[in-house]
Amino acid sequence: MGRYTVIACKVLEEELLSLAPGGHEWYFLDQGLHRSPDRLRQALQEAIDSIRNSERILLGYGFCGGALEGLRARTVPLTIPRLDDCISLLLGSVEARKAWGPETYFLSAGWLAGEESLVREYARCVSRYGEERGSLLIRQLFCHYQRVVFIKTGRQGEDLEGEKVREVAEKIGLRFEVTDGHKGYLQKLLQGPWDNLFLHVPPGEVVTVEKYYTQANY
Amino acid sequence: MSKEALSKAMAELEEEQVIALVKELLGSGVAPLEIVKALQEGMVEVGNRFERGDYFLSELVMAGEIMKGAMDILEPHLAGESTEHKGTIVIGTVRGDIHDLGKNIVVMLLKGAGYKVVDLGVDVPKEKFVEAVKETGAPLVGMSVLLTSCQGALKETIEALRAEGLNPKVIIGGNYVNETVKKHVGADYFATTASDGLKAAAEVFGA
Known part of the structure; x- marks a missing residue:
């Protein structure tokens, strides 16, 4: 076992591995788990429980809709980015995300590689409900959004993926924009220093929403 | 059938x-x-x-x-x-959050259960909640939230109501809310499903 063990969402797999310093052990969990905080919590706890010989477990997750609440550190301490989800991690900070405003829907090539994404959802919806109704449902789903922002992180073939997003965005009447991600937060997660941007959970302790948002940028 | x-x-x-x-x-x-x-x-x-x-x-x-x-x-x-509805409920998604799939379903079910529902929409500033409660005298306010980053908005909105001397019961609803969040933001009830929301409404209105 390495000194540090990383448990992260598949959405961040390529981004994290591209920064990979030596000596880390990796566990990547299915991004589809995010739709059910309970299932994600269970999968995370099982992964945490299986790790004994490590100096520290680094979680490549945000609070993810409360999925991390109640997670318990066993014998190895946990270090967790103190933010809401992977979007802030990909953009490099909570502020970078906030600057886009709430009417922004974010995607990255990592998201498009998963089961669930705007592109797949659009295609599925049109094949199930027909062009007119399917398109209408997706428009309705995104009715309060103004723009889709594709985050470039340096993944292979991401420009092509971005084009697919642009096509769907145009079909449902949303502005499409591209922005560069920032790897600073992910880099810090892997190598430290683990400052105030991270939550530390000593062995035996539990993650709670209060600990999460205390002294954070909220 | x-x-x-x-x-x-x-x-x-x-x-x-x-x-x-x-x-x-x-x-x-x-x-x-x-x-x-x-x-x-x-x-x-x-x-x-x-x-x-x-x-x-x-x-x-x-x-x-x-x-x-x-x-x-x-x-x-x-x-x-029931020509006389059971009572008025003000509801909205709090500031900074534009998710309303769940809220819209709750609104329909509350209307179906006989309540008058004043739906303020999404990304609702605290002032709008205060104004709506003053206007309607609603005994129950529903605040919907999906983003964990909007927990602060829940707290501020509830504080704004209390600061105006308004004391409706407040229920927060969303996928991640729980007892801890409820206490932290100063709400009276929390609901992660529409059914829980309806139960709380029945309790408040004694219906």
């Missing part, structure tokens, strides 16, 4: 069947509130299927659409059943 069949059709998102069954049940004298309950049970199954990964977000939107169609048929009959 039964309430079970209606719940099943709702869960299966069989739009035409749902509409036909609602009409048939009404015609055969089944109480509109019972029909709403059957629809609600179907919605619970839709939620379960989404959690399991059998349904996607667009199915939730579809479910909302079907529900809306059913409620359009039911609403005149609900008004007939």
